Amino acid sequence: MQQKQEFYETARAIVSFTDSYTQNKQGKQNEQPDSESISSLTDIASSLQTLSHQIWENNNALKQVIHIPKLLQSLSALVTFRLGTHIDLDVDNQRLKVRSWSRWCLYWIQFKGDAQDQSELVNNGYGRRLSITFCTAGGKGEEQDTEIWNGLMYISRFLRALHEGKTQQPSFQPLPLLARNTEEQMEEEGANEELETQMKNKGMNGIIKREANYTKAVILNRFIHKR
Structure with a gap:
């Protein structure tokens, strides 16, 4: 209890x-956003x-x-x-x-999560939100290498599960429609072009570059089982 x-x-x-936060953001679209207190x-x-x-x-x-x-x-x-x-x-x-x-x-x-949980994530723009984290053009994405890497890792694992299905419990069959919707969300944020940029990122001793390449392979549905 x-x-x-x-x-x-x-x-x-x-x-x-x-x-x-959202109400303040809507009311202050053309102004400097208010700063929340540290506490x-x-x-x-x-x-x-x-x-x-x-x-x-x-x-x-x-x-x-x-x-x-x-x-x-x-x-x-x-x-x-x-x-x-x-x-x-x-x-x-x-x-x-x-x-x-x-x-x-x-x-x-x-x-x-199960298949329904994956669907709820997609319906809430999960692909779009995660794409923004590694879309660094124009200063709109994360600046820390760790956060860029995490964003790439989260989205690549998500897409792979949607394409292949999941065997561990709760298991689910491939969900190609959700995969396609997620990739469309990413495309709307310009993620494909940003992936090309991250594929040249040598941060974290090449880990970001490797993760970006892996994410690109997942999007192209070319899975690499031994990394």
Whole structure:
């Protein structure tokens, strides 16, 4: 009972924060975005970290996220939270934590979820959101090599599972329509061109370059079983 209560308190905090952020964003489209306080950013990053651990440790938490559409929408929105805007180092670092933990939440849903869960991710623009993380042209994507690598890793594993299906439980058959929809979302963000750029990125001792090549191969449906 206590675990369930903690989940809903965490969910409410995330949804409330995201509602405030999106309303502010819509009302300030032509102005400098407001800066959240360090304490509020720290609190929401902590809530997202807690939720990530809950999803990883408890399949019931995963399903609860899926069954609260506004929570899943909030996680999707926070993947690109304040991306490309800078205030100062402390604020920027906390914003990065918000984005990073949001991605981890969605990744665990991707990793542990069934076919319906994959569908919900696609419907919430998962391919589009992840593409933005490694689309660095014009300064709109992540600047840290680790986050670029994570974005590439998440999307390549997601697409491979959609193309091939998943044998581990909960298993599912190939989902080609979801794969195609995801690739269309990526294309809309210019991800194919950005992949070409990342294939020349020598960051992390060539790890980003290798991951970008692998992602490109997955999109072309040429799977490499031994990496």
